[in-house]
Amino acid sequence: MNAVALFLAGDGALMALAVLAVTIAPRPFAPVIIYGAALAISAALMIAAVVHLLGKTPIDRISLPLGLPWIGTRFRIDALSAFFLVIVNLGGSAASLYGLGDGGSERSLVSACCLFFRRSSSA
């Protein structure tokens, strides 16, 4: 599988997780599911980035027919991207694991979504 496709699939899964989080956020089990899945996806993406970096894999590209009509949406993974993808997904894994633990005690705070409702209702 093309490395870019793999990363885009991971990003798609994280985006689906965000949508799921909106629907299940008030449930007590929501943090376990969201942070647990984010941990799994970030860890998988980190491993893929390490493999790409150490394996000296050639540059992978993908172009999707989205965005500006005359160039589309282009993605590319080279060594520089792979190195920073390791940093991002390592940090993402660590933060997700922390969210699964006591760090989730901050989860009880009202979600930022409510900010908009509070603002619009007071306006």
Added chain:
Amino acid sequence: VLPFFPTFLVGMNLVLAADDAFTFLMSWEFMSIASWALVMAHHRDADNERVGYVYIVMASFGTLALLLAFGLLGGPAGSYAFDTMRAATPAAGVASLALLLALVGAGSKAGIAPLHVWLPLAHPAAPSHVSALMSGVMTKVAIYGFVRIAFELMGPTGWWWSIPVLITGAATALLGVVYALMQHDLKRLLAYHTVENIGIIFVGVGLALAFRAFDMPFAAALALTAGLLHALNHSLFKSLLFLGAGAVLSATGERDMDHLGGLIHPMPRTAFAFLVGCVAISALPPFNGFVSEWLTFQAILLTPVLPSWALKILAPAVGALLALSAALAAACFTKAFGITFLGRPRTHAAQRARETDRLTLAVMFALAALCLLAGVFPGVFIDALAPVVSAAVGGRMPAQAGAAWLSIVPIAESRSSYNGLLVFLFIAISASLAASGIHRFASDALRRAPPWDCGAPDPSPVTQYSAESFAQPIRRVFGGVAFIVRERLDLPAPGDIRPARFDLQLSDRIWDALYAPMVGLVERVSLSLNRLQFLTIRQYLSVVFGALVALLVVLASWP
């Protein structure tokens, strides 16, 4: 928090994979907005609304600068694909302006001075794992943006481009650590310290630009490796420290170090992991922070061979500032650990603290282990960076895998080398021998006695050395660099039994000199424009007619 956490991760991943300016900027904004929403998670706190406002304004300003940079690189044809930009060679003036805009755009997200003002507000305001992501990871995405533009999209660069990067990096490093030293909020101290580390990374990147311009690929590879390795190292120890601060916050509900103290007793494992992070960020061997800063200094030591006198004079000054900031960083983290974990608990919250949960400990120990591994076996990480560096500067550091005893050799063995494993073994063996010797020949009996002060029992733990006390000598010397300091001492006359009062006010010099006048100007302009909504219909028609005539005159007289 929950919906925005994965969204934030998506934004950062997409920025790194983007291969055209449109996708890059869209992903960049996605990352900024998701992180803004996470910063606003505690929006019921009155201060956080202002924090969120400052953050979103600065994030938009950074995106605007990047948009203009890509616009200049894309040229009149509007070729926003990175491949087209790589193939083109922009004129020197256009490229210089684009580099400056990239430095402002990416630098404002990374936290370079004087664009750092949002960072120490926003990073601590978020939940701790988000603070770790913002400080440890998002700032690296900004570094990526700058490296991608400066080393790849702009083509060959002039040597003078390195000068603003080096000056900004060195100034950022020093200001960041001076700001950090003055803080008594643990998370804000860590956020300010991110500013310092971003400065160190920019110094490495700036040196690489200078060496590359003079066609010195091996020296450029050393400097860029140092910068990128420090980016990785900083992401490790800063995440560890923010998660440690989060564990303290969860256990005590306190971020103010002057309300903590003595936490090493109820939270020994957290204290140990936090101590590892403190040692690593203070650039002490055998941890990873030392390796990347040592490599940066090795790159600075190569600058005398540069043909430019400006750089020959500037580089040692940059090195001196880095050395000073490294020493101040050690003082800063001695304070952070000492005031938070040592001494006696200053409040009931600190007294009632309990050790954090196993998952939090697991992630902190994993990060601490990575800090040690990257410090003891840095050669593995340097070799892994070789393809990244060679694509950017056309050269790489010597392969470290074959070096004797797992040493790292930046240039040649006769010149300098470092062996993290030997340093680690020496420290471990000598510390073990010293500990066993002390336990063998000294008494094992432990006696705890009530504290006393000036020969009398000390009734309050508040009289302990505080974060402010620790920073006072350094504030006296360096505080004026970053802050406007106002001290007021109210000392009653002899016989007057009023308590003496000491008031200290610190205000950010950059905020006062740069941002406050801008805010004032915008406010004045907004208030004067506000009158426009209270005009009569005749006045509105007159304004529209006047504007139409003025535009037609401009159009007619346009050459």
